[in-house]
Amino acid sequence: MKSSPHRPATLALHAGLPEGAPRAVGAPISPPITTTTSFHTAPDAVGFSAADLQEAAPHFYTRWGNPTIELLEGRLAALEEGAAAVCFASGMGAVSALFFARLGAGAHLVLSDVCYAGVAELAHETLPRFGIEVTTTNTADPECVAAAIRPGATRLVHIETPANPILKLSDIAAIAEVAHAAGAELSVDSTIATPIATRPLALGADYVVHSLTKYICGHGDTIAGAVVGRSAERMAALRKEALIHYGAALHPFAAWLVLRGLETLPARMRIHEENARRVATWLTAHPRVAAVHWPGLPSHPQRALAERQMQNASGLLAFTVKDGSPALAKQFAERLRVISYAVSLGKTKSLLFYIPTDDILRTSFRLAGAQEAAYRAAAGEGVFRLSVGLEDPDDLIADLDQALGG
Ligand SMILES: *Cc1c(COP(=O)(O)O)cnc(C)c1O
Numbered sequence: 001m002k003s004s005p006h007r008p009a010t011l012a013l014h015a016g017l018p019e020g021a022p023r024a025v026g027a028p029i030s031p032p033i034t035t036t037t038s039f040h041t042a043p044d045a046v047g048f049s050a051a052d053l054q055e056a057a058p059h060f061y062t063r064w065g066n067p068t069i070e071l072l073e074g075r076l077a078a079l080e081e082g083a084a085a086v087c088f089a090s091g092m093g094a095v096s097a098l099f100f101a102r103l104g105a106g107a108h109l110v111l112s113d114v115c116y117a118g119v120a121e122l123a124h125e126t127l128p129r130f131g132i133e134v135t136t137t138n139t140a141d142p143e144c145v146a147a148a149i150r151p152g153a154t155r156l157v158h159i160e161t162p163a164n165p166i167l168k169l170s171d172i173a174a175i176a177e178v179a180h181a182a183g184a185e186l187s188v189d190s191t192i193a194t195p196i197a198t199r200p201l202a203l204g205a206d207y208v209v210h211s212l213t214k215y216i217c218g219h220g221d222t223i224a225g226a227v228v229g230r231s232a233e234r235m236a237a238l239r240k241e242a243l244i245h246y247g248a249a250l251h252p253f254a255a256w257l258v259l260r261g262l263e264t265l266p267a268r269m270r271i272h273e274e275n276a277r278r279v280a281t282w283l284t285a286h287p288r289v290a291a292v293h294w295p296g297l298p299s300h301p302q303r304a305l306a307e308r309q310m311q312n313a314s315g316l317l318a319f320t321v322k323d324g325s326p327a328l329a330k331q332f333a334e335r336l337r338v339i340s341y342a343v344s345l346g347k348t349k350s351l352l353f354y355i356p357t358d359d360i361l362r363t364s365f366r367l368a369g370a371q372e373a374a375y376r377a378a379a380g381e382g383v384f385r386l387s388v389g390l391e392d393p394d395d396l397i398a399d400l401d402q403a404l405g406g
Contacts, residue, residue, distance in 0.1 A: 016074025050244040082228035084235035091211025094225030097242030105131030115160040117364035160189035176204025197312040214346030217261040272315025278393035329354035350389035
């Protein structure tokens, strides 16, 4: 694992440049955007196969690698304390790449029962068509993970912490131990935490997955994803198989937008957290509000784990109201003037979206029994997911207040 003398705020601005990169007089300080599909190649240098990709090979074709994308990959690897990163065209591109590259017919995946809807649907609908078996379990309890693992068959445990949309946490260090004891790898979707809050590889995970679309880009102007891993060999294999052959390559301009957003990630996360604390505290006291879920609140049921595992509580919260949620969703969409009624999260501007429980249980999570009961207990008839942005928190509170009122 790479160790760097610099701290995250410095890494977000400077990491990923080659060791001792010259600072020639007249050279640009911002990275260039290399929008080319191919690169001049020596006649005998590289064959036309992913198998010919060498660590130190010169650039060849942008789906193999590109200087702008490599700068982003190096920066993400440094921030996550990983050996290497591979970028993809979206967060889902990164997750599907990892799943298909690490799993195959007869393999078994253990998955968080509550996670990003697209990942849940991929696991329920697509993986079984390729002979991959999936068990969803309550990863908030490492014993449930241990019980779900099938020694010899389980190849990957995939958790999301905090988990969208109810901000349930999973103990990365404890689950890494359980997974490794059974010969399985652990991947962590850390999109909501970001490396400013949590560095899963340092806690024992094998892979970290990000939707760079969210906090890391931070401005809501591009879609992008990445996998960061602890093993350079496995990441090189992922590049060959999942990037070159599946082909969900990132555009260099999108990589540049993410690099630009990443420069301010540490500063933004401080404000996201501060604003979320103000808004969550205000919501908690509102007479219409039934519950507020945010890892930074003293009332979060996994407060001790939050303190141990998250150095920043992030800016995503969810709340439920006592009754009339669908009508309130409509009212929010019509009345909000600062916050936007829209999907996505982690951008500069605040976003609010209503997620009805019956819908997400039926289409995405497909939970039954105790798992369904636990989700319903947290989410009621539906959650209002609020990605608290960088606006003045008093303006956000005033906007919510006028939109919530009778
Ligand atoms: C958005 C999101 C994804 C998917 O990322 P895209 O960039 O939209 O493909 C995956 N996981 C989490 C937690 C997300 O929030």
